Amino acid sequence: MLNLIWLFLIVSSIVVAAINGRMELINQAVFEGAKNGVTVCFGLFSVIAFWMGLMRIAEKAGLLQLLAKALTPIVGWIFPDVPKGHPAIGYILSNISANLLGLGNAATPMGLKAMEELQKLNPDKQAASPAMCTLLAINTASIxxxxxxxxxxxxxxxxxxxxxxxxxxxxxSFAATFFALLLDRWYRIRSRQLRK
Known part of the structure; x- marks a missing residue:
């Protein structure tokens, strides 16, 4: 659906520019956008490399394990459906830890692995489980x-x-995460009531 929206926006802007005889603005915007994209990416490489390096040092020093241990009781409460010691918990903890440090790019692979593991626990393979919805809510809001x-x-x-x-x-981000978890709990309770 998103691809169709982008296609509509691009095609409509070209049509409007052609009707108004301003096609040079399209060319200028394309090249300016590409230049800005590359410039921003180069700036991000250095900062992301720096923080990924710090994350790796923290991981080797055991700081991430300490953070994960501190978060374990909270994650156990947030994800009551996931058994203790299941691999999904480790991936969820890594994902949340990376998001806490603002490393969304590093958090994404862990989030995908967590979803993979949560899918193994999911009784209905055609629909997302409550734990999967909770993880999505946390990742969308992301403290x-x-x-x-x-x-x-x-x-x-x-x-x-x-x-x-x-x-x-x-x-x-704290407020967004709080309300995401609040709504997640409300939907869980509501769906249980509807099933009865």
């Missing part, structure tokens, strides 16, 4: 302590204080 990608983009565009967004990001 972030250090918004590394946004800091990198702000640095790339010459922000005077690129880290000033940390406080507001923390508050907004």
């Amino acid at each position: 972030t302590l250090i918004p590394t990608t946004m800091i990198a983009i702000r640095m790339q565009y010459g922000s005077a204080n690129s880290v000033e967004i940390v406080g507001t990001t923390l508050v907004s």
Whole structure:
């Protein structure tokens, strides 16, 4: 569906530009957009490499395991359907830890592996399980302590204080995660009531 929306936007902009005789604006936008995309990507490479390196050091030093241990009781409460010691819990903990540190790119593979493991526990293979929906809600809202990608983009565009967004990001991502979990619980209770 998203591909169709993008196709519609691109085709309609070309048609409108052709009708108004402004096709040079399309060419200019295409090349300017490509240039900006490459520039932003190069800026992100350095920051993501830095944080991935720190994450690797934290992993080797055992800090991620400490963070995962601290989160284990919370994850057990959030995912009551997943048995203790199941591989999905490890992937969920890694995913949440990476998201906390603002490493969405590093969190994605762990989230996919967690979904894979949760699918093995899913009795109905054609529909998402409650645990899968909860993981999706957490990933969509995602509490972030250090918004590394946004800091990198702000640095790339010459922000005077690129880290000033940390406080507001923390508050907004905490609120988003809180309400995502609240709605998730409400839907779980509601679906149980409807099944009775």
